[in-house]
Amino acid sequence: MRAFTKIDALVAPLDRANVDTDAIIPKQFLKSIRRAGFGPFLFDEWRYLDHGEPDMDCTNRPINPDFVLNKPEYKGAELLLTRENFGCGSSREHAPWALEDFGFRAIIAPSFADIFYNNCFKNGILPIVLDAGIVDDLFNELTEGYRLTVDLETQKIVTPSGREIAFEVDANRKFRLLNGLDDIALTLQHADQIHAYETERAKRAPWLFG
Amino acid sequence: MSGKTLYDKLWEDHVVHTEDDGSSLIYIDRHLVHEVTSPQAFEGLRLAGRKPWRQARNLAVADHNVPTTDRDKGIADPVSRLQVETLEKNCAEFGITEFDMSDIRQGIVHVVGPEQGATLPGMTVVCGDSHTSTHGASGALAFGIGTSEVEHVLATQCLVQKKAKNMLIKVDGEVRPGVTAKDIVLAIIGKIGTAGGNGYTIEFAGSAIRALSMEGRMTVCNMAIEAGARAGLIGVDDVTIEYYRGRPLSPKGNDWFMAERMWQQLHSDPDAVFDKVVELNAADVKPQVTWGTSPELVVSVDASVPDPAQETDATKRESMKRALQYMDLKPGLAITDIKLDKVFIGSCTNSRIEDLRAAAVVAKGKKLADNIKLALVVPGSGLIKQQAEAEGLDKIFIEAGFEWRDPGCSMCLAMNADRLEPGERCASTSNRNFEGRQGYGGRTHLVSPAMAAAAAIAGHFVDVSTEANQGATA
Numbered sequence: 001m002r003a004f005t006k007i008d009a010l011v012a013p014l015d016r017a018n019v020d021t022d023a024i025i026p027k028q029f030l031k032s033i034r035r036a037g038f039g040p041f042l043f044d045e046w047r048y049l050d051h052g053e054p055d056m057d058c059t060n061r062p063i064n065p066d067f068v069l070n071k072p073e074y075k076g077a078e079l080l081l082t083r084e085n086f087g088c089g090s091s092r093e094h095a096p097w098a099l100e101d102f103g104f105r106a107i108i109a110p111s112f113a114d115i116f117y118n119n120c121f122k123n124g125i126l127p128i129v130l131d132a133g134i135v136d137d138l139f140n141e142l143t144e145g146y147r148l149t150v151d152l153e154t155q156k157i158v159t160p161s162g163r164e165i166a167f168e169v170d171a172n173r174k175f176r177l178l179n180g181l182d183d184i185a186l187t188l189q190h191a192d193q194i195h196a197y198e199t200e201r202a203k204r205a206p207w208l209f210g
Numbered sequence: 211m212s213g214k215t216l217y218d219k220l221w222e223d224h225v226v227h228t229e230d231d232g233s234s235l236i237y238i239d240r241h242l243v244h245e246v247t248s249p250q251a252f253e254g255l256r257l258a259g260r261k262p263w264r265q266a267r268n269l270a271v272a273d274h275n276v277p278t279t280d281r282d283k284g285i286a287d288p289v290s291r292l293q294v295e296t297l298e299k300n301c302a303e304f305g306i307t308e309f310d311m312s313d314i315r316q317g318i319v320h321v322v323g324p325e326q327g328a329t330l331p332g333m334t335v336v337c338g339d340s341h342t343s344t345h346g347a348s349g350a351l352a353f354g355i356g357t358s359e360v361e362h363v364l365a366t367q368c369l370v371q372k373k374a375k376n377m378l379i380k381v382d383g384e385v386r387p388g389v390t391a392k393d394i395v396l397a398i399i400g401k402i403g404t405a406g407g408n409g410y411t412i413e414f415a416g417s418a419i420r421a422l423s424m425e426g427r428m429t430v431c432n433m434a435i436e437a438g439a440r441a442g443l444i445g446v447d448d449v450t451i452e453y454y455r456g457r458p459l460s461p462k463g464n465d466w467f468m469a470e471r472m473w474q475q476l477h478s479d480p481d482a483v484f485d486k487v488v489e490l491n492a493a494d495v496k497p498q499v500t501w502g503t504s505p506e507l508v509v510s511v512d513a514s515v516p517d518p519a520q521e522t523d524a525t526k527r528e529s530m531k532r533a534l535q536y537m538d539l540k541p542g543l544a545i546t547d548i549k550l551d552k553v554f555i556g557s558c559t560n561s562r563i564e565d566l567r568a569a570a571v572v573a574k575g576k577k578l579a580d581n582i583k584l585a586l587v588v589p590g591s592g593l594i595k596q597q598a599e600a601e602g603l604d605k606i607f608i609e610a611g612f613e614w615r616d617p618g619c620s621m622c623l624a625m626n627a628d629r630l631e632p633g634e635r636c637a638s639t640s641n642r643n644f645e646g647r648q649g650y651g652g653r654t655h656l657v658s659p660a661m662a663a664a665a666a667i668a669g670h671f672v673d674v675s676t677e678a679n680q681g682a683t684a
Contacts, residue, residue: 015528016528016529016532017526017529018404018504018506018529022642022644023644023645030246031275031290031625032293033253033296035253045650051650084405084525085438088404088405088438089340089644090642091247091338091339091355092247093338093357096356113408114374114440115354115356115440118359119356122358122359170233172370183358184260184362184366187235187362187368188365188366190226193227193235194366194367194368197237198237204472205332207462207465207468207469208239
């Protein structure tokens, strides 16, 4: 996994609440057995005017000029600013895969759906929860070329005017993301404890270990 | 010291290790696998040279991509076919039991788990699917995970998790005839919103929940995720224990007695403290119909489409406007005046035998309305299909003009050939009414099985709880 330390990123605003994972990456793209290549289909139904299918060449598809990510001023945005409950619905990890493949490194919202939030950390994306009032401020002051600095180590965002905004993140998730660590290898360091748990549990619930 | 909630008990029973920041390594008793969210996880194992920690704790079934007609001809779409074949290959390579398309036990993963006794009270259950919350109906801690976590469970039989907060949703009183588990849970989502349960595990309790069958309880817990909660729970009682008696994978002999004793403890202590409590009077719940593109955009069938102008919150107002535009509805239109094109009865929310019976009662001796182009009934598993046919339900549906299909997720998310065309409007017993969910440009109204069947017959929504329609729901 790609580590996340500090970024200075162009911000794209997606001013909608309850953006669901079906919208982030529609179901037909979930038929892929690969982990890469979802970026061109991110927000497919909002981004294009035709109906997308897996493995389609997107270069000549008709784009929706009104959709924010199609506007030239947001080209190359690495930070998505959005509203509450982002990533609700399906558990599909294809959603963070698509966001990451498109180029997003961090997402700011007043709240995230739990499964999506968790999935972001497995893919080098930092989801940042900020107070709804602060998110409002950021939407209001966003103009062309608006950038934010996000520093995971110090857990701070700096706005162009120099305002510093602190954010929370679990110590364990932060450590893994800062170092781009493989969760499975870390868990397997506890293999003896897992075996011990199984031995003890098998006495209480033998039907689970038959 | 105050007592423990059911969630507290299940959590504590599965902690292997806890870090300083409170994140814990949680042992997983049952891992369910389907074709959509697992290929990249198996590939990860292969690349790292890892093996499943305990093969026997995994159970796989293909459900999202499978066709619901002409199974003997295989899967027409080559991309879907490859995904289903990849699951078969991965299960064979890693030694995991799979119910393939020709197996009578095949079906929707969340229907198959309880039906087989593969998911049991007191277990931790995970699957790369958000509707894993369904299994919480049996007093199991069950939640959906992403593909990275699927790989993690395969490799370690554990997950790194942080404990959620406790929410109690208490539904007391008696529902009126024609009001079902689906209506109760939609009413709850309407009340707390799709983000209301974020960060919580929800326990559903109260006399109206107790009065539900296991099927109904699964419908309620299934949609906990639509209220934002990864896991929904219902405490164990006699209904739970009777349901699991004699299931193929239920404990046998002495183990059964041991399990029964253990399971009887699986409820919140009377003095348990919850971080949040929500109460609902079951008698106030009427049949529910969603009108928008989020499950929280729901009203009673006797109401009208709401007016965004009445909404004071600007973000919500914009969402409502966008939803009305997508759904092509005008504020003030009576819900019963909404005309449908298609009807879908199925999904992990409402495809169990009791759901099919409720729909069949309404459809019996009637015919589809002329404006209904297609009405699908898709049983949740091969065994449910068999049971329904033994009861003659298939004949009732077919005579009324419904199509009787083979089991799978089908038009809940339209990954197979069953879908809405752009602009089509559907009464659906599924769980999500998101834009494009049932097909590009399709419009979904979520309802109970009886409401869906009644809409198929009338061609528009009908209140199945009123006296005039009572015969239909007896």
